[in-house]
Amino acid sequence: MRTRSEDTRARILTASADLFARQGYHGTGLAELLDAVGLQKGGFYHHIASKEELLLEIMLDPIDRILVSSDQILATDGDATTKLRQLGTDLGNAMAADLAAWTVFLREYSVLGADGKAQILQRRQQYLDRWRQVLQEGATAGEFRPLDLAFVEGILGLFIYTFVWARASTPPEELTRSIMQVLMPGICLHPVPQPR
Amino acid sequence: MRTRSEDTRARILTASADLFARQGYHGTGLAELLDAVGLQKGGFYHHIASKEELLLEIMLDPIDRILVSSDQILATDGDATTKLRQLGTDLGNAMAADLAAWTVFLREYSVLGADGKAQILQRRQQYLDRWRQVLQEGATAGEFRPLDLAFVEGILGLFIYTFVWARASTPPEELTRSIMQVLMPGICLHPVPQPR
């Protein structure tokens, strides 16, 4: 059963994510949030403890979701090449579905206090470790080249910049495909058949 | 001859780039800028027209520099594979030398007014067009796979995220090498010997 409160709260979350993505956290005043949601301050603060807590909640959502889906991928018994491709398409789908929240997640880390930073950083590391794990697995299995894994930090950047800057003109599945078209043969040792 | 004024102005520029990179434009107050530079408001505004003009100047610097160096690379008569590698190492070197300014350039676009946006966007497109040009050249010459170029927007993200998040633990040349280790075979059709 969906209460009215939860509904209002959800509206606040999505509207804020949208504004924060477009103008940044500090660039978005309370007033803008309020008339985007259609509330006054009193109503707003009935649902939200503080602006910064709101930010943290927005940022936790996308990373928590993808921790679940990537976990399922890792649990598969396919080879590393397959898992790698799945990790990529999964990330692309996630960003396509929640681009605003992902943008905020990847841009506003520095705004958070020590608590929020710790929570976000831990999950971020967890997620990137999934990639590192698959990369390692593929390397020892002889599927992948022996790689210096420093670039893994950049994968999130590769995706988000492609999605943010190329979105208007191109459907999301094509963006993911374009990225994976480079990433797969860049990582895999033997020629990889491109699906489709 | 280097005047005192130019020196002070330069100090303002670098200090501001540093603070903007760490805390964001809106997250950095005038007060913080002032005691980072060691000036009072009067002195500050003697050199800078406005905070936003300051931001624009910070952002124009890295892109203008790399437009020059990438132009020189394009003018070379090497093959596309060589040019591609040079574009990558050039970008890596630029970011390593000016990480703060690059961070600001890639994060604070939305803060700018219509004028600033136009100036930055034009240069950004110019630079990415260099990559597209080389990619196209290599594709028609049979050096590269036939690629969907949507991912090109993500190259900047790939680099900046790698440099920002992996910097502390790794020297910049290694970061560039790690990235190019993936990018080159991801783009080039035939196996590419890795230098060094």
Add this chain to the structure above:
DNA sequence: CGACCCCTACCGACCAGTCGGTACGTTGAG
């Protein structure tokens, strides 16, 4: 030489406006 002057670099008080946040009143459904 010294007296004058001007201009650059800088100071610090001040401004209107905006910030995030709170206290409390009101409304309406169960």
Add this chain to the structure above:
DNA sequence: CTCAACGTACCGACTGGTCGGTAGGGGTCG
């Protein structure tokens, strides 16, 4: 009657920016 879900009025702190003023170095005169 109750309590959640809001609106309204207000707060102090802080925002970017302005303005009148000043210290002092360098040039130009007699």
